[in-house]
Amino acid sequence: MDRxxxxxxxxxxxxxxxxxxxxxxxxxxxxxxxxxxxxxxMTTAQTSSEQIAKAKGEGLEKTPSMDEAGASHGELRHTVGxxxxxxxxxxxxxxACVIRx
Numbered sequence: 365m366d367r368x369x370x371x372x373x374x375x376x377x378x379x380x381x382x383x384x385x386x387x388x389x390x391x392x393x394x395x396x397x398x399x400x401x402x403x404x405x406m407t408t409a410q411t412s413s414e415q416i417a418k419a420k421g422e423g424l425e426k427t428p429s430m431d432e433a434g435a436s437h438g439e440l441r442h443t444v445g446x447x448x449x450x451x452x453x454x455x456x457x458x459x460a461c462v463i464r465x
Contacts, residue, residue, distance in 0.1 A: 375457040382446040394437035401430030
């Protein structure tokens with residue numbers, strides 16, 4: 365997980381001008397919480413219909429820790445000037461790191 369978070373930080377540094385005023389802790393914020401919540405969620409059994417509904421954001425089962433970590437992360441990024449495209453690119457990069465590493 366540390367390698368993934370390290371790469372998250374390296375990518376987050378490139379999100380300018382937002383990242384120009386962020387320290388290491390801010391760049392890495394919520395990364396581990398998001399990864400751990402995602403891993404827990406992946407181990408939860410789901411029926412086919414639950415899986416489809418969840419993919420559409422319609423599932424009854426929520427993942428509070430992942431939702432909370434993601435929302436907090438997005439809020440922080442927004443307050444330092446990151447836009448929606450930049451925040452989305454950060455999550456796309458995180459996904460790519462998980463797959464690659």
